[in-house]
Amino acid sequence: MHRVLNVVKRIAIASNFEEAAKVQNAILDEVGKFGYSEPSVFAIKLAVEECLNNAIRHGNKMDESKTVRVEYETDASKVRIAVTDEGGGFDPLDVPDPTADENLEKPSGRGIMLMRVYMDSVEYSPDGSRVVMVKHNR
Amino acid sequence: MHRVLNVVKRIAIASNFEEAAKVQNAILDEVGKFGYSEPSVFAIKLAVEECLNNAIRHGNKMDESKTVRVEYETDASKVRIAVTDEGGGFDPLDVPDPTADENLEKPSGRGIMLMRVYMDSVEYSPDGSRVVMVKHNR
Amino acid sequence: MTREKNSRLTISTEGDVTLVELAERRILDEVSISEIGDSLNALVVQSPKPRLVLDFSKVAHMSSSALGMLITLHKRTREKGGELRLCCIQPAIYEVFVITRLNEIFSIHQTRPQAMDSLK
Amino acid sequence: MTREKNSRLTISTEGDVTLVELAERRILDEVSISEIGDSLNALVVQSPKPRLVLDFSKVAHMSSSALGMLITLHKRTREKGGELRLCCIQPAIYEVFVITRLNEIFSIHQTRPQAMDSLK
Ligand SMILES: Nc1ncnc2c1ncn2[C@@H]1O[C@H](COP(=O)(O)OP(=O)(O)O)[C@@H](O)[C@H]1O
Numbered sequence: 483m484h485r486v487l488n489v490v491k492r493i494a495i496a497s498n499f500e501e502a503a504k505v506q507n508a509i510l511d512e513v514g515k516f517g518y519s520e521p522s523v524f525a526i527k528l529a530v531e532e533c534l535n536n537a538i539r540h541g542n543k544m545d546e547s548k549t550v551r552v553e554y555e556t557d558a559s560k561v562r563i564a565v566t567d568e569g570g571g572f573d574p575l576d577v578p579d580p581t582a583d584e585n586l587e588k589p590s591g592r593g594i595m596l597m598r599v600y601m602d603s604v605e606y607s608p609d610g611s612r613v614v615m616v617k618h619n620r
Numbered sequence: 621m622h623r624v625l626n627v628v629k630r631i632a633i634a635s636n637f638e639e640a641a642k643v644q645n646a647i648l649d650e651v652g653k654f655g656y657s658e659p660s661v662f663a664i665k666l667a668v669e670e671c672l673n674n675a676i677r678h679g680n681k682m683d684e685s686k687t688v689r690v691e692y693e694t695d696a697s698k699v700r701i702a703v704t705d706e707g708g709g710f711d712p713l714d715v716p717d718p719t720a721d722e723n724l725e726k727p728s729g730r731g732i733m734l735m736r737v738y739m740d741s742v743e744y745s746p747d748g749s750r751v752v753m754v755k756h757n758r
Numbered sequence: 759m760t761r762e763k764n765s766r767l768t769i770s771t772e773g774d775v776t777l778v779e780l781a782e783r784r785i786l787d788e789v790s791i792s793e794i795g796d797s798l799n800a801l802v803v804q805s806p807k808p809r810l811v812l813d814f815s816k817v818a819h820m821s822s823s824a825l826g827m828l829i830t831l832h833k834r835t836r837e838k839g840g841e842l843r844l845c846c847i848q849p850a851i852y853e854v855f856v857i858t859r860l861n862e863i864f865s866i867h868q869t870r871p872q873a874m875d876s877l878k
Numbered sequence: 879m880t881r882e883k884n885s886r887l888t889i890s891t892e893g894d895v896t897l898v899e900l901a902e903r904r905i906l907d908e909v910s911i912s913e914i915g916d917s918l919n920a921l922v923v924q925s926p927k928p929r930l931v932l933d934f935s936k937v938a939h940m941s942s943s944a945l946g947m948l949i950t951l952h953k954r955t956r957e958k959g960g961e962l963r964l965c966c967i968q969p970a971i972y973e974v975f976v977i978t979r980l981n982e983i984f985s986i987h988q989t990r991p992q993a994m995d996s997l998k
């Protein structure tokens with residue numbers, strides 16, 4: 483009998499998508515080891531991709547020399563993921579609703595909404611440069 | 621660029637030496653990834669082996685149904701390892717000095733002394749069923 | 759029927775309809791989206807009146823960037839008087855379309871023959 | 879010179895000296911210590927006046943249980959009027975002997991010939 487109860491990992495990556503994909507895979511590996519359900523894994527994959535993209539694109543403005551810090555804590559029942567960029571942040575309340583009729587055909591602006599739908603909680607720091615998301619395994 | 625800053629892992633194992641060896645290897649893998657020096661790795665290996673043996677043998681009295689909880693936190697500069705058994709504990713101050721002349725030929729009683737020599741700090745909980753050890757990477 | 763294949767897309771034509779199978783499971787990740795977008799846009803540019811079917815059978819994951827790429831492709835197709843159809847979208851991915859209301863923007867068919875027939 | 883080998887120990891004899899090479903890197907971990915202890919004790923029991931050299935060249939790790947096993951072996955050997963020599967102990971392991979003061983209890987030689995010769 484050998485049971486991993488809890489794993490916390492803090493990682494710093496350069497602002498590029500290859501590194502983001504590696505971290506995303508590491509997180510998915512971890513929740514995989516804990517036997518998360520397929521819908522939970524799908525949700526986590528999507529939300530992690532969206533928020534890493536935002537940190538790299540909007541936060542660090544694709545400047546590879548800037549770092550994205552990723553922290554994830556996993557146990558059998560939930561995963562908590564925090565992503566912090568080195569940008570100036572933003573006000574999430576200012577982000578327009580992408581499902582409003584007038585925004586339906588805009589090519590961007592759906593990431594945060596998807597994170598909120600797929601995760602159980604999504605919370606931004608006051609300045610918006612850090613987001614903490616929680617997903618329960620169901 | 622991809623840098624793991626910090627890893628924390630909590631594991632529960634059955635009280636047997638095979639499981640202990642697996643956890644020991646997992647910890648050594650982790651410090652290996654952080655590039656710990658050979659002497660630090662040697663020290664950690666030895667101290668982890670001693671304290672897991674104590675938890676299994678003295679704490680849980682070889683009762684496989686009892687659990688040993690292991691928690692380790694690693695970053696580039698130090699590792700912190702906590703081992704908790706389900707036994708009644710003991711008073712570390714009562715343990716005789718194995719390097720005293722009269723104890724030199726006793727076949728046991730050297731584990732805690734070696735842990736203290738090889739790790740930077742070794743602290744027992746008041747009841748003695750939990751030990752927390754720290755080793756800095758030098 | 760002609761057939762052209764790269765690692766990410768399998769492109770074939772049936773009459774004046776171009777069928778594109780998105781070929782990798784993780785095809786729509788951030789690293790490849792812009793490349794795939796370029797390939798698809800090239801198809802639209804080449805054709806005087808593009809008729810495109812995108813087969814999603816093998817796509818298991820979808821990000822908002824991929825949705826953005828599809829919206830842009832859709833727009834360009836219509837600007838040329840063409841048509842875009844999506845088909846064989848797995849349920850989990852289809853849910854993303856529903857949540858974003860993009861199922862109301864795209865023509866989505868369950869099967870590939872249905873999508874092809876809708877352009878004939 | 880005869881030679882006998884199992885996965886953990888290589889045992890050979892030269893005259894009336896028995897040479898035991900501890901064969902695995904992780905030979906002295908908790909799982910194997912009692913088995914190794916049994917094998918070594920068997921050698922001592924078999925011999926009327928055991929003369930044993932233990933070669934540690936391949937041993938990279940050592941726990942206090944292994945030390946305990948060696949102490950017991952040492953005691954049994956002396957009880958039969960025999961002799962035990964250790965040799966080729968790697969520096970990190972030798973440090974464990976020093977810290978525990980067991981270098982004062984055991985006869986430790988740098989090389990195998992020195993250890994063998996000391997019993998002739
Ligand atoms: N980490 C961030 N730093 C700064 N601004 C951000 C960050 N994340 C999101 N934003 C802002 O919020 C907007 C909406 O983000 P999102 O919903 O993910 O859609 P998209 O990334 O497609 O624009 C972005 O366009 C950007 O202005």
Ligand SMILES: Nc1ncnc2c1ncn2[C@@H]1O[C@H](COP(=O)(O)OP(=O)(O)O)[C@@H](O)[C@H]1O
Pocket residue numbers: 670674675678679680705707708709710715727728729730731732733748749942
């Ligand atoms: N986790 C524990 N629970 C209860 N008693 C312990 C524990 N760890 C150590 N001890 C006590 O401390 C003594 C000394 O331990 P140690 O120095 O490791 O040597 P050894 O294990 O060889 O006896 C043990 O014999 C035991 O009585």
